[in-house]
Amino acid sequence: MSFPWAKHYEPKQPLMRWLDEKLPLPRLVYNAVGAGYPVPRNLNYFWNFGVLAGAALAMQIITGVVLAMHYAANAGVAFGSVESIMRDVNAGWFLRYAHANGASMFLAVVYIHIGRGLYYGSYKAPREMVWLLGVVIFLLMMATAFMGYVLPWGQMSFWGAQVITGFFSAIPLVGETIRVWLLGGFAPDNAALNRFFSLHYLLPFVIAGVIMLHIWALHIPGSNNPTGVEVKDEQDTVPFHPYYTAKDGFGLGVFLLIFALFIFFSPNLLGHPDNYIEANPLSTPAHIVPEWYFLPFYAILKSFTADFILPAKLWGVLAMFGSILLLFFLPWLDSSPVRSANYRPKYRIFLGILLADVLVLGYVGGAEPLPRNVIMGQIAAAYYFAHFLIILPWVARSERPRPLPNSITEAVLAKHGGTSLAHSAAQA
Amino acid sequence: MATDSMVPPGESPEPFHEEVPDPRRRDFINIAAVSFAGVGAVAIVLPLINQMNPSADVLAQSTTEVDLSKVEPGQAIVTTFRKQPLFVRNLTPKEIADADAVSLSTLRDPQTLEQRTKPGKKNWLITLGVCTHLGCVPLGAREGENRGPFGGYFCPCHGSAYDTAARIRQGPAPKNLLVPDYKFDSDTAVTVGVAS
Numbered sequence: 001m002s003f004p005w006a007k008h009y010e011p012k013q014p015l016m017r018w019l020d021e022k023l024p025l026p027r028l029v030y031n032a033v034g035a036g037y038p039v040p041r042n043l044n045y046f047w048n049f050g051v052l053a054g055a056a057l058a059m060q061i062i063t064g065v066v067l068a069m070h071y072a073a074n075a076g077v078a079f080g081s082v083e084s085i086m087r088d089v090n091a092g093w094f095l096r097y098a099h100a101n102g103a104s105m106f107l108a109v110v111y112i113h114i115g116r117g118l119y120y121g122s123y124k125a126p127r128e129m130v131w132l133l134g135v136v137i138f139l140l141m142m143a144t145a146f147m148g149y150v151l152p153w154g155q156m157s158f159w160g161a162q163v164i165t166g167f168f169s170a171i172p173l174v175g176e177t178i179r180v181w182l183l184g185g186f187a188p189d190n191a192a193l194n195r196f197f198s199l200h201y202l203l204p205f206v207i208a209g210v211i212m213l214h215i216w217a218l219h220i221p222g223s224n225n226p227t228g229v230e231v232k233d234e235q236d237t238v239p240f241h242p243y244y245t246a247k248d249g250f251g252l253g254v255f256l257l258i259f260a261l262f263i264f265f266s267p268n269l270l271g272h273p274d275n276y277i278e279a280n281p282l283s284t285p286a287h288i289v290p291e292w293y294f295l296p297f298y299a300i301l302k303s304f305t306a307d308f309i310l311p312a313k314l315w316g317v318l319a320m321f322g323s324i325l326l327l328f329f330l331p332w333l334d335s336s337p338v339r340s341a342n343y344r345p346k347y348r349i350f351l352g353i354l355l356a357d358v359l360v361l362g363y364v365g366g367a368e369p370l371p372r373n374v375i376m377g378q379i380a381a382a383y384y385f386a387h388f389l390i391i392l393p394w395v396a397r398s399e400r401p402r403p404l405p406n407s408i409t410e411a412v413l414a415k416h417g418g419t420s421l422a423h424s425a426a427q428a
Numbered sequence: 429m430a431t432d433s434m435v436p437p438g439e440s441p442e443p444f445h446e447e448v449p450d451p452r453r454r455d456f457i458n459i460a461a462v463s464f465a466g467v468g469a470v471a472i473v474l475p476l477i478n479q480m481n482p483s484a485d486v487l488a489q490s491t492t493e494v495d496l497s498k499v500e501p502g503q504a505i506v507t508t509f510r511k512q513p514l515f516v517r518n519l520t521p522k523e524i525a526d527a528d529a530v531s532l533s534t535l536r537d538p539q540t541l542e543q544r545t546k547p548g549k550k551n552w553l554i555t556l557g558v559c560t561h562l563g564c565v566p567l568g569a570r571e572g573e574n575r576g577p578f579g580g581y582f583c584p585c586h587g588s589a590y591d592t593a594a595r596i597r598q599g600p601a602p603k604n605l606l607v608p609d610y611k612f613d614s615d616t617a618v619t620v621g622v623a624s
Contacts, residue, residue, distance in 0.1 A: 159564065163585070166562035170602075185486045186510040187563075195480070282506060282513050282557075284565040288585050302586055304600065307536065311602035313561055369587045 003222065005234040007035045032219065038237035039244055040225035042412050046120070047223070047244075048251030049113040054211065055252055056106035061204050063099040064148075071151065073197035075190040078153035079278040097267040098259075103145050104270045105259050107293035110138065118351060121228050121339030126221040128331040133214040135327045137207055142294070142324075144203040147196040149291060150188070154275030159288050161188040161196070167301075170317040187281055227411045228339025229404055236408040287368065295365030296358050296384075297323060302365070303381040305374060319381065326388050333388055336396035338404065346399040347392075354387045486511075491621030493613075496552065504569040506557060509608060509620045513557030515569045515581070516618075519592060524550055526579065527593035537604045541593040544607050546624065554618065555594045555605035559583040566590060566605070581605065 009030040011017045020027055030036045070089050072081040085092035114134070117123050123131035146164055150157045165182055169175040184191030222231060231237055238244075262269065270292055274285045290298050297320050304316040341348040357380050364377035405411035451459070492509040494516055499505055504517035519527075527541040545552060557565050566581035566588070567573040576582025577598065578591035588599030595604040611624035 162563040169563075180482060181480050184480055185482050187512045187558075189486070189511055191483065191486060281511055282508065282565065284583075284585065286584055288564065302600070307602070312600045313602045316600065 002031065002036065002219065003038045003231065003234070003237065005237075006031070006038050007239060009034075009036055032215065033245070034241045035239040037219065037240040038231070038234075039223050039240050040231055040236060040408050041238045041243075042225050042227065042408050043223065043244065043247075044226055045247075045251060046112070046116040046226075048248050049109050049116060051248040052109045052251060052255050053106065053113055055255070056102060056109055057204065057207060057211070060099065060102050060106060061208075063095050063102060064201070064204065066095055067099055068201060071197075073151065073194050075153060075193050075279070078151065078193060082152045094263065097263045100271065101259065101262040101267060103148065104291070104293065105255070105262070107141065107145065109255070110141065111293070114138070115355070118354075119341045119348075120224055120226060121334075121336075121341070122224040123331050124334065124337075124339050125331065127218065127224060129217040130214060131331055132328060133210055133217055135324070137210050137214060138327075139324060140203055140207045140210065144200060144207065145291065145293065147200040147203075150193065150196045151200060152275060153193060153279045155277045155279060155283075155285050156272045156275040156288070158188055158279030158281065159284055160290060161192060163288060165192075167317045167320075170311070170314040172314070188279075224339065225408055226340060226342065227405055227408055228343065229406075229408055229411070232407045289366050292362070292366070295363075296361035297365070299361040299363075299365035299377045300381045300384065302369065303374065303377040305378075319385075323381075323384060326385070330388065330392075334392045334396050336399065336401070338401040343402045343404055344395075344399060345402065346395050350387065350391050350395060354384070357383045357387070491619055494554075494618050494620060495616065496618065497616040501551065506569045509556065513565050513569075514608070514620060515553075515555050515557045515594070515605070517553040517555075517569070517594075519551045519553055523579065523592040527591060527595075530591065530593075530595075536596050536602070539593075539595060539604055544593055544595075544604070546612060549612065552618075553592075553594060554610055554620065555607050557581075558606065559585065559588055559601055560596065560603040560605065561586055561588050561599070561601035 009020070009024075009027040011020050011026070016026060019025070027036075067085065070081065070085045070092060072078060082096070085096050087093075089095075117131065117134070146160070150161045161183075165179050165188065168182060169179040171178060180186060182192075183189070184195065225231075272289065289295070300323050301316040301320040304312045304319060306312055308315065310318075336344065336347070338344055341351055360376065360380040361384065364373050364380060367373045405414065490510055492507060492514065494505075494507055494514075496516065496518070499516060499518045501518050502520045502523075504515055507514045507516065524541060532538040532540065541550060541553075544555075557569060559566050561583065562585065564583050564585035566583040568575040568581035568590075574582050574584075576589035578589050580590040580592045580594050580597075582589050583599065583601065586600050588601035589597050590601075590605055591597050593604075594607075596602070608620050609623045610618050610620040611622055612618050
């Protein structure tokens with residue numbers, strides 16, 4: 001499960017030895033995020049984002065549990081209870097702003113974490129299971145974020161719930177029945193709000209469970225690294241503690257700084273003013289948009305405007321879910337044995353284009369449905385699928401990768417003064 | 429199985445000789461027990477799924493009565509039916525003519541105005557105010573709202589346009605605005621939610 005040179009947990013205090021015999025929990029921690037987990041020595045700051053995502057989840061759970069002490073999940077009073085949190089509850093404004101912006105921070109960090117995985121090929125063998133579990137976590141996060149956004153029972157909450165549950169009515173024959181079943185009514189109302197609150201409270205703990213599996217699966221092959229070359233011997237690694245606990249601690253400080261900027265200086269920057277109007281089933285806001293982190297997927301949904309065998313609405317819903325489910329197949333769509341994009345000149349260019357494409361989708365997702373925007377969205381949505389289904393398999397076959405370093409250590413030393421492996425070996 | 433021919437005193441001469449049946453007695457008990465537990469699990473899952481369906485109090489609000497006497501030709505009112513907006517429109521003769529002039533073959537969801545109204549009451553167009561795309565409330569029922577390029581309703585969310593018979597003409601929505609079950613109690617009163 002770990003490299004043979006991993007340090008062993010040897011408690012010296014009698015109490016710790018006693019505990020280790022009865023319940024080896026400190027041993028588990030030591031081997032997971034302590035000195036017992038050897039990690040490639042060349043990880044850059046992009047490797048901070050897994051720990052940051054974990055920290056963001058912890059903060060969401062803490063602020064969320066506290067908010068639930070003041071929130072009332074009843075359509076009659078939910079909006080008022082959120083306003084009371086903002087005005088009457090001691091430090092309520094801080095907790096709510098931390099929770100609302102914390103969701104954005106969590107998603108932002110996870111998007112960078114996913115991007116890191118794409119760039120450095122962390123989804124490839126032997127880490128496919130890590131990637132698959134990661135996509136599961138992402139799906140659970142999206143569900144949790146959506147249901148949390150419904151809880152304040154503002155206009156965007158209500159119409160967001162209406163639109164998202166409307167996806168299910170696109171399913172032929174049984175769609176409307178499923179929608180009514182999910183909502184517990186013919187439109188979002190008290191029943192829907194109550195069940196969304198229940199699930200919004202539950203799912204973060206499910207996410208925490210899947211994160212444990214994600215880390216477990218990661219620790220079998222060990223962490224990837226910026227060269228994508230596997231660890232060969234002891235000099236390629238350093239112990240997680242203190243090296244990466246320190247590096248992650250620094251990253252966490254920067255993360256908290258940015259988080260604080262949002263909470264204290266622009267807490268509503270990422271929100272929508274319409275959500276400070278209480279839900280009104282008889283009036284649709286002029287422009288319904290989801291939170292920023294859903295915009296690219298919303299653009300894919302909107303880009304189907306004409307029927308083609310199936311109704312346009314069903315195509316939109318299938319494409320939107322497909323754009324995420326596609327990620328489950330990524331480890332097998334990209335057959336290149338080289339992991340890191342640093343050694344894959346063609347892949348690197350196309351990954352850059354994909355990033356730009358997703359940003360365009362994000363813009364279109366938030367823009368008015370003008371003909372110009374619709375066409376832009378259609379092209380960008382088509383490219384998104386083409387990247388994974390056509391370009392990636394083609395690049396993997398046709399690309400000529402740059403020569404890989406023989407080891408992580410060789411790559412590190414070449415970067416710092418161009419010393420050869422032989423030279424470093426002589427030094428060692 | 430024992431093949432020893434020596435029979436201990438006081439025991440049957442052929443203690444373990446029976447053929448092994450297929451399935452064995454123990455396998456049968458295993459299958460039966462697990463099956464029974466499975467049936468029990470399904471019996472428990474059913475109420476857990478069914479509790480998600482609309483509750484009695486939600487279903488109880490399933491009819492709405494509308495007074496039509498104050499709705500002039502060309503006017504529309506918005507009320508609620510099952511917590512959803514309901515549009516009741518008194519069509520003008522021109523709007524009726526516009527709707528009848530459309531060839532059915534050009535429609536995404538082909539229906540005539542007759543099929544969408546009651547016999548002899550062709551001017552009363554009663555539909556849900558729920559866009560069939562993703563459920564927004566289309567504009568056009570209230571005074572001064574954008575009624576879209578076909579003079580009926582226009583959904584601001586994704587640009588679906590409905591004509592004067594509330595049929596989908598442009599944009600992503602797959603169906604015409606839904607006509608709920610309703611019946612005329614008199615010339616100026618309808619009950620929505622009951623079949624005529």
